[in-house]
Amino acid sequence: xxxxxxxxxxxxxxxxxxxxxxxxxxxxxxxxxxxxxxxxxxxxxxxxxxxxxxxxxxxxxxxxxxxxxxxxxxxxxxxxxxxxxxxxxxxxxxxxxxxxxxxxxxxxxxxxxxxxxxxxxxxxxxxxxxxxxxxxxxxxxxxxxxxxxxxxxxxxxxxxxxxxxxxxxxxxxxxxxxxxxxxxxxxxxxxxxxxxxxxxxxxxxxxxxxxxxxxxxxxxxxxxxxxxxxxxxxxxxxxxxxxxxxxxxxxxxxxxxxxxxxxxxxxxxxxxxxxxxxxxxxxxxxxxxxxxxxxxxxxxxxxxxxxxxxxxxxxxxxxx
Ligand code: GDP
Numbered sequence: 001x002x003x004x005x006x007x008x009x010x011x012x013x014x015x016x017x018x019x020x021x022x023x024x025x026x027x028x029x030x031x032x033x034x035x036x037x038x039x040x041x042x043x044x045x046x047x048x049x050x051x052x053x054x055x056x057x058x059x060x061x062x063x064x065x066x067x068x069x070x071x072x073x074x075x076x077x078x079x080x081x082x083x084x085x086x087x088x089x090x091x092x093x094x095x096x097x098x099x100x101x102x103x104x105x106x107x108x109x110x111x112x113x114x115x116x117x118x119x120x121x122x123x124x125x126x127x128x129x130x131x132x133x134x135x136x137x138x139x140x141x142x143x144x145x146x147x148x149x150x151x152x153x154x155x156x157x158x159x160x161x162x163x164x165x166x167x168x169x170x171x172x173x174x175x176x177x178x179x180x181x182x183x184x185x186x187x188x189x190x191x192x193x194x195x196x197x198x199x200x201x202x203x204x205x206x207x208x209x210x211x212x213x214x215x216x217x218x219x220x221x222x223x224x225x226x227x228x229x230x231x232x233x234x235x236x237x238x239x240x241x242x243x244x245x246x247x248x249x250x251x252x253x254x255x256x257x258x259x260x261x262x263x264x265x266x267x268x269x270x271x272x273x274x275x276x277x278x279x280x281x282x283x284x285x286x287x288x289x290x291x292x293x294x295x296x297x298x299x300x301x302x303x304x305x306x307x308x309x310x311x312x313x314x315x316x317x318x319x320x
Pocket of ligand 1: 068069070071110134166179180181182184185201202203204208210254277278279280281
């Protein structure tokens with residue numbers, strides 16, 4: 001990627017978008033474009049088209065999305081499918097109109113079938129039924145992958161997709177109703193330790209397995225994939241299976257995760273499992289062999305990453 005060229009990070013206030021901005025800055029990019037929500041509403045097609053005509057980015061990272069954990073997905077399905085479909089449609093079509101040279105769409109490992117063979121390879125897409133708790137979100141993200149592929153096939157664009165596994169990191173959402181499991185448990189264990197609570201409630205059975213990747217690793221992977229020459233990207237993908245998995249290649253049970261978070265936080269009470277809350281997918285381990293073969297690998301171990309995020313949380317408003 002040309003370091004002087006204008007590069008637009010859509011969703012720069014979010015955990016992933018802000019990590020991509022940091023990764024681009026570290027790599028020496030001098031012309032990073034961002035658009036605060038107050039000045040550009042990505043749900044407004046005319047405004048998005050106008051923004052692209054005026055700002056003419058050469059590269060686009062599409063990290064803007066409506067995201068949330070199992071409870072938010074389960075209770076706000078209309079928001080999750082509608083907002084994600086509209087953001088993707090608006091940004092991808094405007095990027096094509098404005099002649100953007102390369103775009104990277106960020107999806108999610110929940111696009112794969114609930115009972116897909118583990119670890120899940122890119123080819124598992126659209127081979128079976130989805131996990132019901134996040135089906136609307138997954139359908140929107142699958143549409144994003146297919147939008148990129150369809151523009152590539154019809155218009156010759158170079159629009160790429162990555163499917164990151166469950167991400168965590170600084171800037172995550174620590175609201176207990178809307179968050180994913182890592183920020184939720186860091187907060188619950190922290191508050192239990194501070195308040196000397198005898199136990200902490202962990203949702204579900206503790207048996208589901210999840211793969212977790214630090215957002216700084218994910219952002220480096222995004223930059224790596226965007227920097228690949230078109231011939232290299234095409235050599236590792238096909239026109240109708242053009243996405244690349246991004247993960248660390250190992251997973252843990254939620255019970256193991258809870259114990260590790262208890263250690264990181266220094267909580268010595270009991271861990272209880274609340275069977276009234278949903279488990280979601282039994283397992284979501286990505287097959288990351290494609291990206292590995294291209295030369296990329298995660299660097300930040302789970303415990304190291306959790307310690308760093310816990311420090312970040314304690315220094316933030318909510319953790320004090
Ligand atoms: P998912 O990967 O889409 O299921 O998203 P989550 O990160 O929200 O949940 C992952 C797993 O952690 C699910 O099995 C949840 O039931 C479990 N879990 C345990 N405790 C919590 C919690 O306090 N919050 C959330 N969001 N999930 C929890």
